[in-house]
Amino acid sequence: MDNSLLYNWQSLLAVGIIILGLGVYAIVFFRNLVKIFLGLEVFSKGIALIFLAAGSANGKLALAQSFVVTYIVIEAVLATVALSLIVHTYQNYGTLDIRKLSKLKG
Amino acid sequence: MIFDFLVISLIIMLTVAILSRSLLPAAIFLAFSSIVASVIFFLMQAMWVGIFEITIVAGLITVLFISAISLTKDLKEEVESDTPLYLFWPVFISFVFFVIWGVSSLAMPEGSFAHLGPDTFKQVLWGERKADIIGQIAIILVGIFGIAAFFRKPLHQASEASGPGDNASPTTPTTSEEE
Secondary structure, eight states: OOTOOSSSHHHHHHHHHHHHHHHHHHHHOOBBBHHHHHHHHHHHHHHHHHHHHHHHHHHHHHHHHHHHHHHHHHHHHHHHHHHHHHHHHHHHSOOOOEEEEHHOOH | HHHHHHHHHHHHHHHHHOOOOOOHHHHHHHHHHHHHHHHHHHHOHHHHHHHHIIIIIIIHHHHHHHHHHHTTTOSSSOOOOOOOOOHHHHHHHHHHHHHHHHHHSOOOOOOOOOOOOOOOOHHIIIIOOOOOOOOHHHHHHHHHHHHHHHOOOHHHHHHHTTTTGGTTTTTTTHHHOOO
């Protein structure tokens, strides 16, 4: 690992922020609900990297690990509920396009 | 060298997952990126996060994604974004350079992963954060009850689906009017 250029926490912080940017792009610019949630998953991966980079920087990697493990558990519950909501929305309205969904009334 | 390759391939896989026009390849690339991320976590000596990432994110959430995509029958539907693709790459590359410049210009102490601290993961999770475990269990229960609430059948549909043998029950309005 000594000859690796990116094996330090500064590089991983930068990589985490880049992944956050990718997730924000998907959340903001896509219309499909599944794609928006996929952007949220990408966002959460960046958050995990940033947490671990910060934990490595402060010398508290165990605490950062416990936070990220908690976050992954919550992410799984979030994914289950959000995807069930998406399926429910498709069964009721027949579309996943957020523009068409926002035009629906009643 | 392996670590650099893994980090760069993680960014490439996530970019492909975001830019993919079809949903199923996007979900599969997200799963592959989770596997690569878990290897990165292992190499960062964060093995518990790696285990959780590879089991929950690469396993469970991918299955949920693919089942949701197949249930919504959008497997071949192409996903459009508001911005055209040629705008993405200049913005993305300039964002990458901005982030690298910003992180490198911060006055932070040098160091790779030398200072890992005296605590172990077990001590922190079961010693300092024992109350949070109860919170996690509560969140899992909230998820279970939430899904049960979303997919429960309405009462009139449940009585219709109960079969012809139950027609004589007093809850059905037709039989009660005839009597």
